[in-house]
Amino acid sequence: AAECIYVTDNIEKIKENEFKMQNAISGYIYRKPNNFSQINQNSNVFDYLEAFEHNSRRLILSSFDYIQKLKKLGKTAEEAWNEAGVQLCQASKAHTQTFLVRTFIGTIPKIEDFAVKSVMEDILWLYLSYELVHSAVGLLEEGFLSSQQMDIIRKKMFDSLEKIRPNSVALVDSFDFTDRELRSVLGRKDGKVYENLLEWASNSPLNEYDVLPFHEKYLGSAMRE
């Protein structure tokens, strides 16, 4: 944040910034942001990535500005850091979320099987739209996203749910968990849940007795008094 000066005529500074923009994790912070999102019905995933980057960049720089302002008001660096703790956590979360998004986007092209790539693109679109809907407050506040664009994103999310529905069981089957690993009557691969629920309950040590050993000592005698 300290190094991000967007408007400068210092050639050395510009070259340095360009080099730092290559960093796969934090390079985006150095890029000069657009004022408005390009998201529309025909957007690609990079328009969505730009929104995540805009959001985390904004939170990082506003946290930094807040700390500088506190220092000018006479706070020590440590006091300012503590005062800005909540904003810093939000900035870190957003920055980490941006990394998760970028890595997910970067993984899809590595999938060779066409049918798998197609269903994973549905999953990616759900992930992008769902996460953006849940982290868009600041972007709306600042006007980077419009309410029409939010409608587009929300529609994309619900359309993705629809597209995933027919593949949902096959998607979880692809993890290839055995019933042994899942240790779950509900999650059995054969779906025979209710018959096995009764059998599972028979394992309960309590079921070794029809009448529990202490029943007479307490409840039995108490009820007759």
Place this chain on the structure above:
Amino acid sequence: VNPDLAEERIKATFDPYQLGNFFWQGQLKRRREIVSYVEAQGAELSPRMPEVFMSRMEQMEDVARLSVGMAKHAEKVIDVFKPEEQFYLNSLICGFNGSPFHLHLIMALPAMINNCDDEQAGEWLPKLLNRELIATYAQTEMGHGTNLRALETTATYDPSTEQFILNTPTITATKWWPGTLGKSANFCVIIAQLWTNGKCYGPHPFWVQLRDIETHKSLPGITLGDIGPKLGTSSNDNGFLRFDNYRIPRRHMLMKHAKVLPTGEYIPPLHAKVGYTSMMYVRSMMIYGHAIYLAQAVTIAIRYSCVRRQGEINPGFTIVQIYFAGEVKVLDYKTQQYRLFPVLAHVFAIAFTGIYINQLYYTVIGDINAGDASLLADLHSLGSGLKALTSWQITKGIEQCRLSCGGHGYSDASGIPSLYTMVAGSLTYEGENIVMLLQTARSLMKI
């Protein structure tokens, strides 16, 4: 197979094996070989009964039996030098609620690999790999967790005997929480404040024998115990440990990075934080490993949501129509899709990132061994933020899976309560999440 589930599988537009092989990084066939070998061993490698029905003592005994069985079969079925195969075999046989070799594999072994010099590695790694001892990793103290600089356990060098003297100076200095420390481990990587020639050089790793090899009794000057029941991981004897002037040879300080010479002279490491690489290894493995637990929970929830029918979307169904058509599959409700499919998407997002971070870890370790530690700060910063964000998303996701199964989700029959209580620990261990976010923030502010 339940017809409601069978008809779902017919609709698929892709081959689950292809996606599975991509998800498991080309290892799906290998996983199937391992699981069929284990299942072929029958009772020897299977729990006596579902562990949720056992008392803690019964679980500990059964998991000890299974651990011995695993050690006996390990070399026949896996490549013991591949951590992912070790973890898979351990979870298949011993489950995930704690077992004697769990911390041995995920914490102690990586810490020794990353902190032993060549001579120390030659002496101790074969014993660790052959499971001739049970090791764990003790850093957290009763009063000190994420702030490592405040750890109180001391290791003071005595040049006259060329030994370190370990001490627990206060009650809050008691080592507290390390897995398998209470009853199982007989060796331990201890993180203690290093004192030599009258000066403190901060936290360093030491290799300490805790119990007599033959009798397993705790050694004089050492107090060990179980810290008692907790939210989950019931078959893990998370323990406490106190030292009272306990002496260890100088060469039991792990000296790959920092060293202390016989005279007591301190030789600093290449990079101040390099000693924490085992913590970073655990974090990078955690991110991927815990995405798998979320995958298990969402598998249970989506399958059951196709088996469970409830209510009708189009009101006015007659009793006869309901009898024949049946109620609606719960997964056909938009609210259930909205609850579960994003969780499924998180599984892939987190798993892919875990793989990327793991590759980044091996790059960093490779560089450190070659003398370059510049990537360390990037991995440290990113790893902290990812550990925090993904552990939150995973724990929340498993809770959604439980809720989506209705009443049965609250029962251990679903398997979800165990997953939840086990994963919820990750919100705190390996670094408290808020502190992790603030660690990431520190480097963001510099940038």
